[in-house]
Amino acid sequence: MPTILITGANGGLGLEFTRQYAADGWRVIACVRDPAKASALKALGGSVEIRTLDVADFAAIDALAADLKGTAIDVLLLNAGLNPQLDAPLAEEADYDAWSDVFRVNTMAPLRMAVAFRDHVAASTRKIVAAISSGGATVSQAKGGNYVYRSSKAALNQCMKGLSKEYAGRGLTIVMLAPGWVRTRMGGPKATFSPEESVTKVRTVIAGLSAEDSGRFINNDGSDCPW
Numbered sequence: 001m002p003t004i005l006i007t008g009a010n011g012g013l014g015l016e017f018t019r020q021y022a023a024d025g026w027r028v029i030a031c032v033r034d035p036a037k038a039s040a041l042k043a044l045g046g047s048v049e050i051r052t053l054d055v056a057d058f059a060a061i062d063a064l065a066a067d068l069k070g071t072a073i074d075v076l077l078l079n080a081g082l083n084p085q086l087d088a089p090l091a092e093e094a095d096y097d098a099w100s101d102v103f104r105v106n107t108m109a110p111l112r113m114a115v116a117f118r119d120h121v122a123a124s125t126r127k128i129v130a131a132i133s134s135g136g137a138t139v140s141q142a143k144g145g146n147y148v149y150r151s152s153k154a155a156l157n158q159c160m161k162g163l164s165k166e167y168a169g170r171g172l173t174i175v176m177l178a179p180g181w182v183r184t185r186m187g188g189p190k191a192t193f194s195p196e197e198s199v200t201k202v203r204t205v206i207a208g209l210s211a212e213d214s215g216r217f218i219n220n221d222g223s224d225c226p227w
């Protein structure tokens with residue numbers, strides 16, 4: 001049975017990833033900030049193992065990695081994310097107070113997770129680290145707005161792309177995935193894809209990955225997302 005660890009599994013895409021991988025027979029280590037509030041996750045039952053993890057707490061990341069020492073993790077899915085300015089404000093309205101928290105969760109935590117769990121992933125069969133990025137990270141087609149969130153995801157891409165080079169000798173496949181615009185708490189009701197549609201597509205991308213894909217930034221249809 002392959003194993004996946006998912007951060008931010010309490011709702012949105014993380015919950016749907018958990019549901020689909022569990023239904024497919026995977027062992028799912030579903031990480032949430034507060035298990036007491038994870039009723040939808042608990043209802044999935046089966047092979048889902050709920051762990052407490054606030055990814056902004058780096059000591060907690062290291063402690064979980066130590067606790068799971070010896071566990072092979074086929075897919076490390078770095079999904080937890082924050083986007084406090086959902087209405088895509090202009091530069092004048094950028095929330096500078098929120099920026100450091102967003103950067104910690106969206107950029108620093110995924111790198112810390114990838115480093116903390118590198119041996120768990122390297123010990124697995126599939127050896128995949130997948131960071132959920134965003135089309136909004138694309139610098140070459142920047143259209144203005146939502147500077148806080150988009151800069152955090154662009155920086156995430158820099159970190160993960162860099163790590164794919166640094167860890168090239170470890171046999172890991174490290175990718176950044178753009179899930180599309182999805183109807184979650186973050187994406188809102190007008191978004192293009194349901195969580196089920198987006199996750200189905202992203203899972204197909206993950207299932208088709210090979211070592212040659214390491215370092216790619218990939219859309220939910222498998223095409224390259226522009227940098």
Ligand SMILES: NC(=O)c1ccc[n+]([C@@H]2O[C@H](COP(=O)([O-])OP(=O)(O)OC[C@H]3O[C@@H](n4cnc5c(N)ncnc54)[C@H](OP(=O)(O)O)[C@@H]3O)[C@@H](O)[C@H]2O)c1
Binds near residue numbers: 081180
């Ligand atoms: N929806 C879209 O259109 C879209 C588009 C591109 C990229 N994405 C990315 O997709 C990922 C999932 O987003 P979503 O749409 O599912 O949004 P969501 O419904 O708001 O879910 C975000 C999840 O991240 C968790 N989270 C936030 N801060 C955390 C922390 N410090 N520690 C642990 N978990 C934390 C939340 O936990 P709580 O439930 O405890 O708050 C929640 O489960 C994010 O990385 C997001 O940037 C989404």
